[in-house]
Amino acid sequence: MNIQGRPTSSVSVDMNPHQTFNGNRALQLEEPLIFETGRLDVTGVDIEAPATVVSRLGAFERKGSLGLPGLTEPEAMRHYVRLSQKNYSIDAGLYPLGSCTMKHNPRFNEAMARLPGFxxxxxxQPQSTVQGAIALIAQLSDWLLELTGMQAAAMSPKAGAHGEMCGMMAIRAALEARGEAASRKVVLVPDSAHGTNPATAAAIGFSVRAVPARSDGTVSVEAVKEALGPDVAAIMLTNPNTCGLFEPQIVEIAAAVHEAGAYFYCDGANFNAIVGKVRPGDLGVDAMHINLHKTFSTPHGGGGPGSGPVVLSERLAPFAPLPFVLKKDDGALALVEHDSEAEGAQPFGRMSAFHGQMGMFVRAYAYMLSHGGDGLKQASEDAVLNANYVRVGLRDLMSQPFGDKPCMHEALFDDEWLKGTGVTTLDFAKAMIDEGYHPMTMYFPLVVHGAMLIEPTESESRAALDLFIATLRDLAMAAKAGKVDRFTGAPFHAPRSRLDETRAARAPVLRWSAPEPVARG
Amino acid sequence: MRYHPLTGADRADMIARVGVSDIDALFADVPQDKLLRAPLALPDGVSELQAGRILGRLAARNLTASQAPFFLGAGAYKHHVPASVDHLIQRSEFLTSYTPYQPEISQGTLQYLFEFQTQVAALTGMDVANASMYDGSTATAEAVLMAHRVTRRRKAVISGGLHPHYADVVRTMSHMAHDAVDDLPADVEAREDIISRIDGETSCVIVQSPDVFGNLRDLRPIAEACHANGALLIAVFTEAVSLGLVTPPGEMGADIVVGEGQSIGNGLNFGGPYVGLFATRQKYLRQMPGRLCGETVDGEGRRGFVLTLSTREQHIRREKATSNICTNSGLCALAFSIHMTLLGERGLRRLAEVNHANAALLAERLSRIANVAVLNETFFNEFTIRVKGDAVKIVEELAKRGVLAGVPVARLTPGTELDDLILIASTEINTDEDREALARGLDAFINGAQ
Structure with missing residues (x-):
């Protein structure tokens, strides 16, 4: 999670007195676009000549050129290796993006996902030829149900937001079955929610009613009761919430929601704090998505692919979408792909073309197999401990918006402590880049001014945390001491200095096009 | 546990430093009667060696596409992907980075997204493309929502040639959003009159080409009819390699082009992860869903890239966003882009020609079998055959004999009296022996031939 799009001005700074001839700076290598180095008549793939046949393309054969150049294999290797060297990564360093759970991605999981059998x-393929794959999905689904205390899992959603959509569709289907879909059109969403929550609700025709947070960063049962009514379909609540706090009144909130005839959707983005500690099903949750690419360590890949299975309570289980796995009497596993095979269930429809993110399922399964029940619980405890360790290490210098109290797996600070320094949250984040860290999530949640949300995860050693804390302390003291030059215009050591986002949005250039030929004089 | 760096001593020290009595004190806000005391009903953790054995056994229970003559398509295709593609996407800096929120340290991801957007726009013949969707089916549903926003109408007309699962995804979304859908019956031989279904309430028409039965469709008259009625044409493809040889949908007047990018750079993976492609006209740019990467400059005036136009997106616009999409298919888009870069337009055309030739050879061979008919007039690398008998049973029986024959249409749309149809795809992976194995298998099962 993060916020982009705010105006940022690019500051012209002469930070490199030692200019090089070609713009490279030792290991920081400039790399043109493939369209500038590739040639239309070059290919990096040798392919045998096609057999001679009578064309069956009819009148649809392409005549013109696509304008897509090729690179030979050595050129392509160099291009992408150079590009990769301009990226920060969890393998290279601490990546404390709050709400994103950037934990270690075991390479064993990559190897397993690449087994040809998966x-x-x-x-x-005929289901008889893929029983191992279906069995893995069924087992993973069972484990997710055990971890969450829920009744059924919808495995096909392809990311967290897609899972939210799936959960809200199941709620809509349940309301339809009750004959109340037309009268219950409102979804309650706290101010602190991820932007995906209101966007999801709105996309399928719900209107959003905001629920204010208390001054301690949590949602009160009174505020929920105030907002509940016969027009309310559901509440979408993140727990632990985006302020890094477990909602203390969640059981009471669930009871109030149910009493009002509505459903409880829980955003599971922060599940990493509580695996093995408490089960959403025991708290009264009706639907929750699980980001396998957060909690269960499937790599985020620079923006996906993710995977967002949804677990459903008994009340919503009958409405789980197609396809789902059914165990037959003879022990064989069947993927139910159509209503006609659903055996009494009332699936609300289909979320995507096939069965979900199998590649991600294998990785998550390998992760769970490796951890075991105890290991998963230990991961959550360590994640929470690490976050509190960072919080305590910084609390005398940085301000906590909701007072000095324990957090879950992420520590939230605001920018109160930066007042009068001339340094903003953005500047502070960019200065972290120069220190070799990916910044924390900034300006989110929106309910906190200049928010900085730090999630170290369980993957960090104590020594790594100590150095991180020491670095942030040094930066914080520099900001307070008025050393603004370290912040304004930062980063100074990254492959690029601060980029002009305003310019990018004002006159969008979203693809390469050939430069206009220059007229000769 | 090999992934947890904290030692018992670390934990004890850190708990003391945090100033609590024990770890559960940090969970004080959890209702104490809900805190789990009993262990989870999950197996104990195992070593990498042991986990590998368990997963290896599961994997071994599946018949892979490389173990048998293989002819399945219907939205997912087996192609040869150069070894360098998988090597590159497994580089730590690509694999283990997040969405590029901090552009100064994410130029690698951002530049490849910019290149990907350019490639997709060029392939489809459109002005702009986004940084990817989950897959072709969800991209299609998003295209319908976008058309509704552009036209301020709420009825989609769905061709009977659209992949039935794609149509299901669109129907599900439309039902939930209270939008109307007019879907035509399955159209095996591309004979439907979709133009007559367009009226003043039509927001968009969704046409797939090559369609799910393999037929190539002329989008031009449909585009004209759409535009005459103020509607948009959404063109869909599920086999991206086809664009190496057939006229791009953008050239035939499509307003939004969506498709499945799996077949370039990505494996079958039992259905996912894949990569949805999404392209449109410049004038509709601000109604597009998904992430967009744009060019800009840094403080020293050097070219760089950022995520842009995020005022369309959920984290800024919340309930007014164009889509709720957040995480998409970055790494699959990278695999697509690397493979596309290696191919270039020259390699892509050659690859497409081999696919087409192999499919043509196969169609010719199969059409010589009694009680088997190839139904297509045109196709790229996939076509439909009509067989005597139950297609599901035939495909099941051939699988037992070690041939993965194709996709029975009834697998996609049961109960539509299309029980005797099989979709057959052939790519560059197929050999003469493969073709012969399929032909003999079909002949043996249908006609009892030896």
Missing amino acids: SDVHPL
Whole structure:
């Protein structure tokens, strides 16, 4: 999670007195676009000549050029290796993006996902030829249900936001079955929610009613009761919430929601704090998505692919979408892909073309197998301990918006402590880049001014945390001492200095196009 | 546990430093009667060696596409992907980075997204493309929502040639959003009159080409009819390699082009992860869903890239966003882009020609079998056959004999009396022996031939 799009001005700074001839700076290598180095008549893939046949393309053969250049393999390797060297990564360093759970991604999981038995099978093969793949989905689903205390899992959603959509569709379907879909059109969403929550609700025709947070960063049962009514379909609540706090009144909130005839959707983005500690099903949750790419360590890949299975309570289980796994009497596993095979269930429809993110399922399964029940619980405890360790290490210098109290797996600070320094949250974040860290989530949650949300995860050693804390302390003291030059215009050591986002949005250039030929004089 | 750096001593020290009595004190806000005391009903953790054995056994229970003559398509295709693609996408800096929120240290991801957007726009013949969607089916549903925003109408007309699962996804979304859908019956031989279904309430028409039965469709008259009625044409493809050889949908008047990018750079993976492609006209840019990467400059005037136009997106606009999409298919888009870069337009055309030739050879061979008919007039690398008998049973039986024959249409749309149809795809992976194995298998099962 993060906020982009705010105006940022690019500051012209002469930070490199030692200019090089070609713009490279030792290991920081400038790399043109493939369209500037590739050639239309070059290919990096040798392909045998096609057999001679009578064309069956009819009148649809392409005549013109696509304008897509190729690179030979050595050129392509160099291009992408150079690009990769301009990226920060969890393998390279601490990546404390709050609400994103950037934990270690075991390479074993990558190897398992690439076993041909998983990577080289087609989603529509006869089911008798893919029983191992279906068994893995069924087992993963069972484990997710055990961890969450829920009744059924919808495995096909492809990311967290897609899972939210799935959960809200199940709620809509349940309301339809009750004959109340037309009268219950409002979804309650706290101010502190991820932007995906209101966007999801609105996309399927719900209107959003905001629920204010208390001054301690949590939602009160009174505020929920105030907002509840016969027009309310559901509440979408994140727990632990985006302020890094477990909602203390969650059981009472769930009871109030149910009493009012509505459903409780829980945003599970922060599940990493509580795995093995408390089960959402025991708290009264009706639907929750699980980001396998957060809690269960499937790599985020620079923006996906993710995977967002949804677990459902008994009340919503009958409405789980197609496809789902059914155990037959003879022990064989069947993927139910159509209403006609659903055996009494009332699936609300279909979320995507096939069965979900199998590659992610294998990785998450490998992760859970490796951890075991105890290991998963330990991961959550360590994640929470690490976050509190960072919080305590910084609390005398940085301000906590809701007072000095324990957090869950992420520590939240605001910018109160930066007042009068001339340094903003953005500046502070960019200065972290120069120190070799990816910044924390900034300006989110929106309910906190200049928010800085730090999630170290369980993957960090104590020594790594100590150095991180010491670095942030040094930066904080520099800001307070008025050393603004360290912040304004930062980063100074990254492959690029601060980028002009305003310019990018004002006249968008979203693809390469050939430069206009220059007229000769 | 090999992934947890904290030692018992670390934990004890850190708990003391934090100033609490024990770890559960940090969970004080959890209702204490809900705190789990009993262990989870999950197996104990195991070593990498042991976990590998368990997963290896599961994997071994699946028949892979490389173990049998393989002819499945219907939205997912087996192609050869150069080894360098997988090597590159597993580089730590690509694999283990987040969405590029901090552009100064994410130029690698941002530049490849910019290149990806350019490639997708060029392939589809459109002005602009986004940084990817989950897959082709969800991209199609998003395209319908976008058309509704652009036209301020709420009825989609769905061709009977659209992949039935894609149509299901659109129907589900439309039902939930209270939008109307006019879907035509399955159209095996591309004979439907979709133009007559367009009226003043139509927001968009969704047409797939090559369609799910393999037919190539002329989008031009449909585009004209759409535009004459103020509607948009959404063109869909599920086999991106086809664009190496067929006229791009953008050239035929499509307003939004969406498709599945799996077949370039990405494996079958039992259905996911894949990569949805999404392209449109410049004038509709601000109604587009998804992430967009744009060019800009840094403080020293050097070219750089950032995520842009985020005022369309959920984290800024919340309930007024164009889509709720957040995480998409970054790494699959990278695999697509690397493979596309290696191919270039020259390699892509050659690859497409081999696919087409292999499919043509196969169609010719199969059409010589009694009680088997190839139904297509046109196709790229996939076509439909009509067989005597139950297609599901035939495909199941051939699988037992070690041939993965194709996708029975009834697998996609049961109960539509299309029980005797099989979709057959052939790519560059197929050999003469493969073709012969399929032909003999079909002949043996249908006609009892030896």
